[in-house]
Amino acid sequence: MQFQINSEIFNVNISPLSDDQFTVTIGEQTHIIRTESLADGGWLLQMNGQQIIAYSAAQGSERYVFVNGENFTLTVPDARSTRRKTAAGAGDLTTQMPGQVVSVLVAAGESVTRGQTLVILEAMKMEIRVAAPSDGVVKRLLVTKGQVVERGQLLLEFES
């Protein structure tokens, strides 16, 4: 499953262990959670010995999550952009629409953490942050600031 928040895409894999237990993998992290669904879109979760009540709701491609007093709105990317995403070489970062490189925030050989912004693009008057899909190392930079890039163009080589 994929969720997008502020143009950053997260891959979440969920597989049931039993009726109320799941393994969830996000990037390199794997969680085992016990869950019970409550009324009004509530969830009782047990994870790492902690108990949490959260709420969620879905509307169109939006997923609304309330947890620990904070709200998060996640988007399920549409099928086309998902296909582009999966078509790209594993671990490499490609552009999703034509645009211009506004800034490159990392250097080749640099270690980065999951979610860290690597490159900022401007496309259709929107700023798009390209973030590290997981903790890893930037192997090679393939674009420079100011460069115009095509859709699907490789921005950098990345190793988890």
Add this chain to the structure above:
Amino acid sequence: MTPNFTHHSLLATHHLKKCLIANRGEIAVRIIRACRELGIHAVAVYSEADSHAYHVQLADEAYNIGAASPTESYLNITKLIDIARKSGCDCVHPGYGFLSESEQFAQAVIDAGLTWVGPSPDSIRLMGVKTEARALMQQAGVPLVPGFQSDYAADDEFLVAAESIGYPVMVKAAGGGGGKGIRVVYQPDTLAEALASARHEAQNAFGDPRVFLEKYIESARHVEIQILADSHGNTLHLFERECSAQRRHQKIIEESPSPLLTDDLRTRMGAAAVEAARAVGYVNAGTVEFLVTPDGEFYFLEMNTRLQVEHPVTEFVTGLDIVKWQFLIADGQPLPFTQPEVTQRGHAIECRIYAEDPRNHFLPAIGKVLTFIPPAGPGIRVDSGIQSGDAITIHYDPMIAKLIVYGHTRAETINRMQQALANTVILGVTTNISFLRALLANPAFLAGEVDTGFVDANLESLLPAEIPVPDIALIIAALTDSRNIRHDNVGASLRPPTNANRDSHTPWSRADSFRLGHKKEQG
């Protein structure tokens, strides 16, 4: 100590039987609750946009009064009076906003032989024209902000007056309030322009181009006094509410007691508010607003001749039900307690929860409230007209709820409010909750030092930081979708007989069934 009313038999012996509530949303719900306790039948009205609203469901009877636009519905005096008559009502409660301060509506209710649950049309008119109110207050000896008023005076006269008052000055509309027609002028050379634009705005908003000048008091506090006055000459105050936390003249957080007032200042302001109310022969609940300067001077600002949004704050600290007393006063009952018997105990704070986006210039966040779960616990009160599944529309105020919290001390109340806000679940629309929490946690608020300019001057630092999405949020999103997939795999006969809620993970939620008659949502 709260007054002991058990020896009064008033609550059982009033004469009112059936009330038309000329309002919507949370205040209509609040009034219906008072009606229930008093044994008064509650009649709701609703626009086409509100046909499934909570206040409509809760009432004993409900009538459609027209299109969504307020002028077609909640502001239509003829339709409201017609329904009040046809449904056999004997009284009308206007709530706040809409027609609550309309002298014409109050008069029309009285002319129809019904009881108006509010002050007389005369009182509304006298306090409604700000220049007339100022003149009356001056006669009554109520302190006024230094100013200048003269109907249709030339700009030159205003210029001379502004010099003698001293800059900065405020140009204000004589005909109304609500932040319209107000200009702050720091230099003589911009006064003429400010006068012209304020007159223009006032003409458009109130149909009255008259303006007047007031000294602009910087870093002032907004402190208001709640009044209850019966028709037997008893005029009492129910202490103050501090409402200095404002954004663009709109109150966000209100509290009582005010952290600013000394006992002496509180007593003097209470007495001045009572004088102000007496000066217009005021009967029913009302609020006298004052500006308080950093050196402890206070000045009359205006009187709101209606129930206030923030009245629950006073209800907590005094233990009095203001809306019930509005009905009993309208019925001609005398107040059965005296000023010394009205006490202020503990601390109460109200936060107004709006569907608006603090990170996008506080623009209203239009959309459907998919889930609304109010907080609960000791000292927590939620006044709301919204239920899960209701839409926030462009037609009305985007307020979702008022959260009012009571505690022993101010510190306990602030902490309790933080917890209550953190346990308020609203999914589907962006709200100002994180902004409210940042303001409550601000050192200036904690110290009780917020003045009316504070929020606007510190907006940037009050905007909550964007929080990186935690794994737990992604896990819940994934669980939500995996459950939807599993539900889709269940045989059709096991699913509810509607597919309107395919997107919802709560198929049993009453939210969607409410939308069946709604043409836009129906798709």
